[in-house]
Amino acid sequence: MLKPIITILGPTATGKTRIAALLAKESDGEIVSADSRQVYKGMDIGTGKDLSEYQIDGYHIPFHLIDIVEPGIEYNVFRYQQLAYQAIQHIQQKGKSVILCGGSGMYIDALLKGYKLFPVPENLLLRSTFETYSDENLSEQLAQYKSLHNHTDTETRVRLIRALEIEYYYSEHPEIQEIAQPIPSIIFGLNGDRDLIRSKITKRLHERLETGMIDEVKSLIDRGVDINQLIRYGLEYKYVTQYILGELDFNTMFNRLNIAIHQFSKRQMTWFRKMEREGFLIHWIDISFTEEQKMDRIHQIIVEKKV
Helix, strand or coil, X not given: CCCCEEEEECCCCCCHHHHHHHHHHHHCEEEEECCCCCCECCXXXXXXXXXXXXXXXXXXXXXXXXXXXXXXXXXXXXXXXXXXXXXXXXXXXXXXXXXXXXXXXXXXXXXXXXCCCCCCCCCHHHHHHHXXXXXXXXHHHHHCCCCXXXXXHHCCHHHHHHHHHHHHHHHHCHHHXXXXXXXXXXXXXXXXXXXXHXXXXXXXXXXXXXXXXXXXXXXXXXXXXXXXXXXXHCHHHHHHHHHHCXXXXXXXXHHHHHHHHHHHHHHHHHHHHHHHHCCCCEEEEECCCCHHHHHHHHHHHHHHHCC
C-alpha cells in the first residue's frame, strides 16, 4: 500500500505548479505531473510546462511524467495510471513525499480512485464454462470477487460473463490489482472568481503567443509531427496549426483559442465537482490569496490531517 500523498489540482491558469513546487521544496518532496499533454517532448509553451517554476532559490524540484514520449505516440489514461503509480512508489521508497499536480481530472481520478483499466483479453475456454451456468450462479460467482452495487454488470447475461472474465483475469494477475489500488491523498484545489480566472487565461495566452508558441508549433510540423495529430491535441495546437496553414487569420485564431481555453477551464471544474460528489474532499484555496496565505492554509490542513 502506498502512503498518503498530497494533490494540487485546479483549472488552468490558477498557479498550481508554483504552489506544488513550494510545497515540494519545503517537504523534500517530488512532483508527479497529472497533465495529459505535458508528457510530450517539444510541446512546452502550449502545454504550459513552466519548467522554470521547478527551480526555487537555486534548488531543483524533481518532477515526473513530463517530457516522456514523442508527439504522435499514443498515450492514454491507462498508461498514465501505470507510470504514475510506479513513480509514486519509487519516490516513497526513497523516503520522500509526493505532490501530485495537474488539471487533467480523469488522470487524477483514475490514480486516486484506482481505476481498473487494463485491457483484458477474451478467454474463450472460461466463457464456454460460464455458458453452462445459470444467471443466478453467474451472479453468485461475481459476488465473490466484487460488490454488486453497480447493477450494470448484471443487466444482461453477456455483461455478467464479461464481468466475471475480467475479475478472473485480475485475480490471476495481482500486479494489476496493485496498480489499481486507490491512493490516499489530501487534495487541495486552486480556484477563484471566474472573471479573475478568465483574465488570467487571456493574459497568459497573450504571453505565450509573444514568447514563441507559434514557432513551437512550426517546429513540431518541421520535425514531421502529423498536422492532423496536432489538431487532435486541441486548444493551442489545434488553432495555431490552423493559423499556420492559413485557415485562420491571427485575430480569429486568438479569439477562438481564447474562448476554447475558457470553455476547457469550465470543463475542468465540472470534473472536479463530480469528484466531490463521488466522495473526494477537496480543500479549495482562493487564487486571490497571497502566496503566503495559500501556503499557510495548506500547512493548517496538513497538520489537522496529521500527515
